[in-house]
Amino acid sequence: MYKLEPKVKAMISKARVARLSTVDNDQPHSVPVVFIFNRGYFFIPLDKKSKSVKPEKLRRVRNIIKNPRVALLIDEYKEDWSKLFFVMVLGKASIIGKEQGEILARVHKSLLAKYPQYKSVGIGESCIMIDPQKIIFWKNK
Amino acid sequence: MYKLEPKVKAMISKARVARLSTVDNDQPHSVPVVFIFNRGYFFIPLDKKSKSVKPEKLRRVRNIIKNPRVALLIDEYKEDWSKLFFVMVLGKASIIGKEQGEILARVHKSLLAKYPQYKSVGIGESCIMIDPQKIIFWKNK
Helix, strand or coil: CCCCCHHHHHHHHHCCCEEEEEEECCEEEEEEECCEEECCEEEEEECHHHHCCCHHHHHHHHHHHHCCEEEEEEECCCCCHHHCEEEEEEEEEEEECHHHHHHHHHHHHHHHHHCCCHHHHCCCCEEEEEEEEEEEEEECC | CCCCCHHHHHHHHHCCCEEEEEEECCEEEEEEECCEEECCEEEEEECHHHHCCCHHHHHHHHHHHHCCEEEEEEECCCCCHHHCEEEEEEEEEEEECHHHHHHHHHHHHHHHHHCCCHHHHCCCCEEEEEEEEEEEEEECC
């Protein structure tokens, strides 16, 4: 399990959004995502609609199946540039489905706690799990 | 030149930050960036420090030289998920340097107008130019 510095962990815990990048052949593909960080792994829900015909929703999943290398970027823009920072997680992603019910139940519980929006939206039955291989932290100054 | 829908153009014009993804072999790499959109192209400044030994600052440039395919993601997180949107620009990037002084002068002028922070920070003498090949727009409902 990847060991995080406390200040980096605090930034990750505070963040409400991240940007997930995957690769399709030589072309990067990025989308904003909600996520949780739990026991050393990052989890990104796939919402309920993702099983219908929504190619852009599924593209990230198709890319991960072909190439599990992803980047998860956490940052927050401020007009005071001295306060800028980012955390870039380089990791290996996999798709967690119903067969891993125990992990999924834990992820759903954390997602509901972090994002009350899920009380009305409903969480899908699979998620992306990222195993961090390297975490790059940058702060201005 | 890529033709943008007015609503997408408005979102791009309003955005203060974007996330730039490049690829290093099979590994995506993402960083937050400031940018301007000018005459159909996106421009991302490389700040003055980028010529010193800052590998993370230069990584995006090294990646672009090896593989010009990039993704530029524009979005804004809101707790009201019905207001979420994103614009993903898939494009070919190149590095613009002093030899293209006219473009650079125009870019610097636009950057200064958009980001008054550059009055004290100083803008570097090169930038990344992205020629959009495809622009994907997504809006929640």
